[in-house]
Amino acid sequence: MSAPSESQRMEKIVSLCKRRGFIFQSSEIYGGLNGAWDYGPLGVELKRNLKNYWWRVMVHDRDDVVGMDGAILTHPAVLKASGHVEGFSDPMIDCRTCKAHLRADQLVEKKGVKQCPNCGGRDLTDARQFNLMFETHVGASAEESSIAYLRPETAQSIFVQFKNILEVSRKKLPFGIAQIGKAFRNEINPRNFTFRSREFEQMELEYFCRPEQGMGLLEYWKEERLKFYGNIGLGRAKLHVLNVPDAERAFYSKGTYDIEYDFPFGRQELEGVAYRTDYDLSQHQKASGKSLEYFDEETKEKIVPHVVEPSAGVDRTVLAMICEAYAEDQAPNDKGEMESRIVLRLHPRMAPMKCAIFPLLKNKEPLVAKAKEVVALLRPQMTVFYDESGAIGRRYRRQDEIGTPFGVTIDFETLGEKDPTLRDTVTLRERDSMKQERVPIQDLPVILQERIR
Amino acid sequence: MSAPSESQRMEKIVSLCKRRGFIFQSSEIYGGLNGAWDYGPLGVELKRNLKNYWWRVMVHDRDDVVGMDGAILTHPAVLKASGHVEGFSDPMIDCRTCKAHLRADQLVEKKGVKQCPNCGGRDLTDARQFNLMFETHVGASAEESSIAYLRPETAQSIFVQFKNILEVSRKKLPFGIAQIGKAFRNEINPRNFTFRSREFEQMELEYFCRPEQGMGLLEYWKEERLKFYGNIGLGRAKLHVLNVPDAERAFYSKGTYDIEYDFPFGRQELEGVAYRTDYDLSQHQKASGKSLEYFDEETKEKIVPHVVEPSAGVDRTVLAMICEAYAEDQAPNDKGEMESRIVLRLHPRMAPMKCAIFPLLKNKEPLVAKAKEVVALLRPQMTVFYDESGAIGRRYRRQDEIGTPFGVTIDFETLGEKDPTLRDTVTLRERDSMKQERVPIQDLPVILQERIR
16 A cells, blocks of 8 residues: 555646646546546647657667557457467456455455455455456457457567568568557456556567577566666656566566556556567467468578567556656745745656747737747747746746746847847746756757757 | 559559558458458558658647547447437348348449349348447446447547547637547448558547638638648649538538549548537537537637537558559669569658668678668668668669668768769669769768658
């Protein structure tokens, strides 16, 4: 259980997410759909920045990785071969008193007796396996044969297309196939805001290799992924690597690291980096009867490649970034008095809006005109936010709350009215330090680009 | 029906898409899942370029549009209010002879009698309405109350979140909310490659306005969207605007344009631009009991905004770009003899790979080292493809086929061995004209950036 202050902190974060348009409950005006979330104007930009950065680092910056984008609707044979149809389930128990569906590991034990965590009831059913896959019917008949599943992970479409992609990309081992996309799990109890939801997005890499390279690449990818989280602003102190013990790993895995993060609601998994051996490709080769082998030109061998999988969650990483960034400190108001402020200290690379632009007064036309020139100058290179309403301190506060790292104020000095040498210079304010500097407008693109990339 | 040469052309395009890794059949090694497709390494990049360009033009470049990203799983109340549960269906007829499920408008009429287009059978059932929405069950019980639908369009989540987004964005009418995401329709007969599939991606804008602005904005958006298609390389001659007649429009629409494209399989809709009046917001206001009104500060009125919706299909636009780009012409081989080549004349802005980099010989270390320097120079700014294997003409051909607009060859002149004044210059080849020019390596980033943006 998390401390009261931590649960208060989480409440404040959820409230900020709704109030400022990061994340809304899905279908909210109809009472909400449990376990599904909608990203608002700022949330969608934060998520885009994360996904685009992952794609850049994991695909575009590398010679040894290509991308793909597979369908969500999945042929049942794929998920039979992967083991999901048989085994992708959680043990479920019902409370006969309050009718709650419970995951077996969520029961509370008091005086040696299991109780329902909702009502304290002790009249519980036996545990039964509940498959977490969503099922639907494809085509015009509702026969058994027309079942399709919403994929429970993006990985399987990579394995299923392995041979096609190997042929078209002409890659040599080791090489990887990357994918970002939605996946679905019918969680018995979705919870912790967007952390455990029924619809979510994954960023997965399947990195194929020779068997003898597996353990080394497991270490390599664990380190690469830790670097990644540092580069998007997650502090090393809150990141933890769990070496998953033999007994808790999937039976086919020779090694798995969980990269965990200290959320306000506890330490939870952000990403799994798993050495899955040749299990997946072998299963699909067996079930489909199609060769998924690789011909090694140097050793003249045909082998089924092994694979190391760094598998990250988009939504939980977005949530970790927001949790890490959320801070309350003191800042001066328009009268110079110190007041408490909420500030999202997002990494500039991830921030939804990179720069806010403020004319000092909205009823002074030359200030507004100049501010709009600055908008036009910066917009081709970054997301900008124009705001002319309210006192300047209040406008700073609004941007602090949404994590905009830079603010530019166009004032009378910009117009050169007092001091001609200051003409066409602006105040550039940094969000965290609140320090201000005077810079020429023409230098803004380069200065800002350097600080946000 | 399309002419034989057009259907041959389509076959060649489908074949190229598979051979070069643009598009694969989904779950292919298990016999395929009808109506679902996977994008391969090049397809995913082409699709990303399209979606990112749409987002840039429709959201980032504008002051009056914000984005969102809603869940696919949708509360049934949303789709009851929108009319989808009741009316989102196609008339379906079964052929009792071959058991085919047919859309009523696909029957063939011979001598005044309707026949099955598959087997020519005349023993047909009456038409019945077949709802196109995919249904699934959310949560641990399979009761009626737990039904959720996969959204049949992205638009509804925009309407449902209208009030939240209005509040957080503080926008004034007219303003828009944009979304890109997957949608699902259980088509009776998916066909024409990726054109009509069961899982697809949409790019939708809902542009809200005062009632008196609706018809003008319908014209405005039709023109904007036509410009967009020009900017991604679709020729104006193959684009058509259909002013949908009163009788064929949805009853609530006061005007709809279909933007159509001449595919090899016929003229088909790329995008609908529809003036939907206040139908959607009014329906959701009524059904949810929540106010979806806008307070106009100038007129001091509360109104339910009207909306103009440009709704584009990602997959069909990708397909249109590939169809437009596909060409066969003559090019010289390594001996200078003319041979036929396949070339994808994709707009450079959309091409998956922007520049290919070739060392003239792979066994000459200084050439390879210099080529890798060029890769490192260009990679931070664009997608690059390094290829050292095979004769140079063959390498050009491979890039022509995937639409890479530029190729850079590192040769002995680059090393300055013959003529020191040519040291560190390379051959830059343009895909369509096949013209070559000699440029300094250091100028490549700027030259290429200008031509691909």
